[in-house]
Amino acid sequence: MLFENGNILEKDVDVNELRKKIMAQTPIPLPMSIYENVAYGPKVHGVQGKAVLDGTVERCMRAAGLWDELKNRLSELASRLADYLMFIYFGNLIEHGPAEHAFNNPRDPRTKAYIDGLFG
Numbered sequence: 001m002l003f004e005n006g007n008i009l010e011k012d013v014d015v016n017e018l019r020k021k022i023m024a025q026t027p028i029p030l031p032m033s034i035y036e037n038v039a040y041g042p043k044v045h046g047v048q049g050k051a052v053l054d055g056t057v058e059r060c061m062r063a064a065g066l067w068d069e070l071k072n073r074l075s076e077l078a079s080r081l082a083d084y085l086m087f088i089y090f091g092n093l094i095e096h097g098p099a100e101h102a103f104n105n106p107r108d109p110r111t112k113a114y115i116d117g118l119f120g
Contacts, residue, residue: 016044034081035074087111 001008008018032040038057039047047053057074061067070081082099087108095102095111106112 032078033075034070034078037078087114089114 003018006013035057038060039053042053042056047056058067058071061070073081084097085099085102086096087094087102087106087110089110095106095108097107102111103115106115
């Protein structure tokens with residue numbers, strides 16, 4: 001798969017740098033905690049330091065109205081908070097339905113591959 005005259009599937013491609021450039025396919029890193037999902041963007045852009053990241057995570061979650069509900073659950077997997085999910089891949093709806101079913105028994109092999117971390 002070519003992007004900017006290079007094969008993005010090569011092992012030496014920096015995935016984080018590539019993701020910064022491809023805004024239409026923003027990744028949703030399912031196997032990460034709530035905290036890590038919120039901190040992902042700032043980390044990719046060079047924000048460092050636990051205190052700075054902690055403040056950023058709290059500020060973002062307060063802005064989204066989620067801090068009070070989730071502040072004691074930041075280490076939980078974010079993927080397990082959803083009741084319903086849609087898996088969209090390259091602009092196509094691949095699968096949707098109750099989250100528990102999709103995580104435990106996905107209907108489409110691409111959904112399973114994504115959940116298993118084989119791509120994304």
